[in-house]
Amino acid sequence: MHSLIAVSLGSNRSKGDKDPTEWMPPAKNGPCTYAAGWVASQRRWKLTADRDEKTKLKQTAAGCPRTTVTYVPAR
Template structure:
C-alpha cells in the first residue's frame, strides 16, 4: 500500500506538529477512497517520499487523478505545500480541466 502523500512528506508538511494519535490516524487512513493506494513495489520505490514537483506517475493518463488525489489528501489533513509543489500542481491543473478534487 502507498500513501498518496507519503508519511515523510506529510511530516514535512505539518504532521510533525500532530499528536501521535493523529499521525497514526493518517498512517492508517481509510476515510477517503484514495488516501491509500495499492501499487507495485517498483512504483512505490520510485516515488519514495517525493512530492509532485519531484515525481509523477509514469502513465500520463494517471496524472490528473494523482494530482487531484494529492490535493485532496493535503486539504483533508490540512497539510502545507511548498512553492515547487504548488507550481507543479498548478501546471498540471491547467491540463486537467475536467478534474475535480474530492
C-alpha cells in the same frame, strides 16, 4: 477519493517519499489522479505546500480539465 492505490513494487520504489515536484505517475491519467488526491489530502488535513509544489500542482491541473478535487474536512 483514495489515499492508497495498489501499485507495482517498481512504481512504489521510484516514488518513495517524493512529492509532486519530484515524481508523477507514468500512466496516461496518472498525474491528474495523483495531483487531485494529493491536493485533497492536503485540504483535508489543512497541510501547507511550498511554492514549487504549488507551481507543479497548478501546471498539472492545467492539463486535467475533467478532474475535480473532492475531500471531506477532518474533524
